[in-house]
Amino acid sequence: MTGIQGATMPEIKTTLDRMIHAMEGRFTKGMSPASLLLAYMDWLIHMGHSPGKIAEMMENMLRKHSAFLLWASRAPFDPDIKPFINPLADDRRFKDPAWSKFPYNVISQNFMLHEQWWHYATTNIPGVAKHHENMVTFSARQWLDMLSPTNFALTNPVVANRTLTSGGMNLVQGMQKLVEDLQHSLLEEPPHEGDLKVGRDLAVTPGKVVYRNRLIELIQYSPTTEKVRAEPILIVPAWIMKYYILDLSPHNSMVKYLVDQGFTVFMISWHNPTVEDRDLSMKDYTQKGIMAALDTINKIVPDQKVHAAGYCLGGTLLSIAAAAMARDEDHRLQSVTLFTAQTDFTEAGELMLFIDESQLSYMEDMMWEKGYLDTKQMSGAFMLLRSYDLLWSRMVNEYLLGDQPTTNDLMAWNADATRMPYRMHSQYLRLLFLNNDLASGRYIVNDRPISLRDIRAPVFAVATLTDHVAPWRSVYKIHDLCNTEITFVLTSGGHNAGIVSEPGRPRRSFQIGQQRAEDKHIPAEQWLQQHQKHEGSWWEPWVGWLESKSTEYTLPPEMGSPESGLYPLCDAPGNYVLEK
Secondary structure: OEOHHHOEHHHHHHHHHHHHHHHHHHHHOOOOHHHHHHHHHHHHHHHHOOHHHHHHHHHHHHHHHHHHHHHHHHHHHOOOOOOOOOOOOOOOOOOOHHHHOOOHHHHHHHHHHHHHHHHHHHOOOOOOOHHHHHHHHHHHHHHHHHOOHHHOHHHOHHHHHHHHHHOOHHHHHHHHHHHHHHHHHHOOOOOOOOOOOEOOOEOOOOEEEEEEOOOEEEEEEOOOOOOEEOOOEEEEOOOOEOHHHHOOOHHHOHHHHHHHOOOOEEEEEEOOOOHHHOOOOHHHHHHHHHHHHHHHHHHHOOOOOEEEEEEOHHHHHHHHHHHHHHHOOOOOEEEEEEEOOOOOOOOOHHHHHHOOHHHHHHHHHHHHHHOEEOHHHHHHHHHHHOHHHHHHHHHHHHHHOOOOOOOOHHHHHHOOEOOEEHHHHHHHHHHHHHOOHHHHOOOEEOOEEOOHHHOOOOEEEEEEOOOOOOOHHHHOOHHHHOOOOEEEEEEOOOOOOOOOOOOOOOOOEEEEEEEOOOOOOOOHHHHHHHOOOEEOOOHHHHHHHHHHOOOOEEOOOOOOEHHHOEOOOEEOOOOHHHOO
8 A cells, every 4th residue: 555655554654653753752862761661660570579679678778777867866966977878989979078067967878878778679689681670770870860969959068058158149140050051952052162162272283184075084184293103193083073082282182292203193084964964874984984094094105004093983993994904905004093992892881771672773763853863862871871970060060059160172072062874873883782793703894794803903902990981891802802912001081081191191090911812811800900000191101002013214294195186175173073
């Protein structure tokens, strides 16, 4: 049976389903109601069939609450009373000394007691699928984060003190900021971008765009030394954000640092996709991205191998390209560096909460409507993973304390989000996150599977200790997949700040170790214990490693290659990085 404009009835029904899911997704922030319901039903059903666990939970509640009531009865009369519950090492919510005074110490300790009980109630239920348990635990934590006493003026001593000292002006200023933010949200106006501008304050390392296609601009940076290493460096950033995380301000630009150390540096700048790019695939990102960039570099710096470095998703793509090149006897890579890049997704952290068949089907329907994954949907997922840092603490500081938000270079970059094409993002989530095809040797490039074991170029892999996006133990799995020399670095900081770790920055440290192809496997926890901590920036040993893998010094190459038809098109940072 044929419907409107030649569409068949099944196609019309499928389109209707997708439209409904897309509209729902605007209210659920991309979370599949079916997936959440399945998780809660799994938990409830198994909880109902575990009377022993229920009895244990009730006994735990009565015992802990009885002890807490005794502690709380002493708290008003003992200003030096020790906490009933010590917060976790990374819990900064109650660090202010005001929280140790009555009655706020009782309020905060009571909240932490309930947090502790809910964690106990949502974990280790016999029979509950691990994925469902993680979703229920995560959801419970989100609700508790929202109800934290830090988020309310009457129960937050820091807000109470500020209100008294300012005569309530903090609340007036906070209300003005709230009204402004609501106006931007309701009218879909872009928020104030701050004083830092790309090309003026950020991404200012001198260079030229020497190649452009539908997907990338390739930037070649101007040399600052009389001679350079013969092997150039190609950096492949993630396209989930703009490339200039690696070229922020002059003092913390990785690009500038490498150029000043005598390297010829090339950077891929990705096009920000629109609805016209909905059918761009992972294959396009490999061929029109990395391979096109390598072909261009080979014309500018002929007869030289290339040091390739990939960041996050760009590192995963680089590992795919490197494996395909090794399979096809393409030996143009001198080395491979991976910054917080996952190649095995079995332990990909809390992002896996958003990855199952129901979630992906739902997300695909949302992307189908627009042709891309919206920046708001991506930022919403990351905000949930770090709700205290990215949501609640910001609301307290701006709406209750009345503090004016300050913007540094990293914050300005973080606000400059990009979109993800429908087809590519669907393939990325299904093939890598859901099916783990790359680690399993099932990932197809040019109609044939690839294996990371084929890579023979030495690998330098960097992970960050507090990474919520690519947990370091997940990044460490590169040791299980590659049959080559691997130098592994675990550095302090998170997914972004741990990578932007220029020399001279205080409170930075790292651990480093090397595994040869013939060495036996070392488990991640054992590696952590065996390797000593070094103070300072990991950039310095990385540059030393690159130099050890390089050959002689030569004169810097031309900007572009006129004889090959590669003329400088415009100054860095180019046009694609400015696309909104």
